[in-house]
Structure formats: structure tokens, C-alpha cells
Amino acid sequence: MKNISEDLRKVAINLLEESAFIFSDSLCDDNLPEINDWDAIGIEIKFSGYLRGSIHLWTDTRFAKRAAANMLGYDEDNIVDEKAGIDALGELLNVISGNLLTTVYGNEPVFDLTIPSSLLKESLSDDYAVKDVLWLSSEDSTLLFVFREA
Numbered sequence: 001m002k003n004i005s006e007d008l009r010k011v012a013i014n015l016l017e018e019s020a021f022i023f024s025d026s027l028c029d030d031n032l033p034e035i036n037d038w039d040a041i042g043i044e045i046k047f048s049g050y051l052r053g054s055i056h057l058w059t060d061t062r063f064a065k066r067a068a069a070n071m072l073g074y075d076e077d078n079i080v081d082e083k084a085g086i087d088a089l090g091e092l093l094n095v096i097s098g099n100l101l102t103t104v105y106g107n108e109p110v111f112d113l114t115i116p117s118s119l120l121k122e123s124l125s126d127d128y129a130v131k132d133v134l135w136l137s138s139e140d141s142t143l144l145f146v147f148r149e150a
Contacts, residue, residue, distance in 0.1 A: 004104050004147055008134045011100045012145055016138070019095055020067045020088070024143065027135035033142050035125055040144070042119030043089045045097045050109030052150035055100065057093045058124060063141035064089050090116030100147070 009026060016022045033040075040058040047053055064085030069078060071088050093116055101111050132147040 004100070004132050005134055007103050008100055008132065008145055008147055009136075011103055012096050012134060012136065012143075015096050015099060016092065016136075019071065019092060021070045022063075022067060022138050024136040024138040027137045027142060029135075031137065031142075032135060038124070038142070040121065040124055041086065041089070042121070042124060043086065043093050043116050044119050045090075045093050045116050046114040047097065047101060047111045049111040050105060053148045054146075054150075055093060055097045055148075056119060056123075056144075056146040057089055057096075058119075058144040058146075059089065060141050061085060063138060063143065066139075066141075067092060086118065096145070 013024055016024050038058075039060060041061060041064060042056055042058045044054050044056050047055070061082055065080045065082070066085075068080045068084040068088035069075075071091070072080070072084070074080065094113065097113055098111075101109075105111075130146050130148055134143075134145040136143040136145070
């Protein structure tokens with residue numbers, strides 16, 4: 001399996017900025033959240049074709065709502081509900097996944113992507129042990145991207 005963490009970092013940071021107008025930066029290991037204390041929500045996209053696997057995005061509701069407001073063109077005074085936030089995370093992960101797979105494997109291989117689906121909080125502990133992960137910070141939120149080959 002390729003180590004794609006650097007490609008994931010470049011793609012995610014760039015597309016968060018372009019798609020949701022959210023600036024983020026890599027998070028050092030000293031600032032990672034405690035898994036039991038992190039009230040994270042997770043989204044997954046599976047891919048198949050040239051190879052099989054999944055990409056996960058974990059973050060908090062606050063970030064999800066901010067992403068939705070930015071993507072919908074709302075100002076900060078507009079209230080965005082949690083469902084809109086989860087939908088925004090799914091769309092961000094969809095765009096990031098497609099760009100990441102093309103960046104890593106090129107334009108020739110064909111991939112089929114599933115629609116984004118929610119993850120159970122219990123699967124977060126499994127994501128900590130994966131090699132190809134990316135931790136980002138954005139204002140007062142933490143994001144975790146996980147790339148898995150099946």
C-alpha cells in the first residue's frame with residue numbers, strides 16, 4: 001500500500017479552502033484529541049474498481065455546521081442544522097475522495113464511489129491505528145481523514 005498521507009494533506013487543505021472557504025493546517029501529535037473525550041461525527045465513502053477501500057472524515061458538529069453555512073453562502077448569523085452540516089461533510093468528502101484517488105493513482109484507473117454514509121462513533125477507535133491518516137486543525141475544530149485500502 002502506498003503512503004498517501006502527503007497527497008491527502010495537499011488535496012484536503014486545498015479543497016477545504018476552495019469548496020468551503022475554510023482554512024486548515026496540519027495538527028501535530030501533541031494536540032490530538034483524546035478519543036474518549038472527542039465528540040466526533042464521522043462520514044465514509046467507499047471506493048471500488050482499480051482497487052477497493054474507503055475514506056473517512058471525522059470532525060465535530062461545530063465544524064460541520066460552519067462548512068454548511070460557508071458552502072450555502074450564509075453569513076454567520078444564519079443557523080444551520082446538524083443534518084445540513086452532515087450533508088456538507090459528505091459533499092466535501094466526496095470531492096476530496098475523487099481528487100485524492102486521481103492524484104494518487106492517475107487519470108487512467110476507474111473508481112466507483114459510494115454515496116457518503118455516517119459512521120458509528122465506535123469505529124473511530126479503529127481509525128486511530130491506520131497508517132494513512134491526516135489530522136488537521138481549523139479554528140477551534142479538529143479533523144481526521146483516514147484512507148484505507150481493502
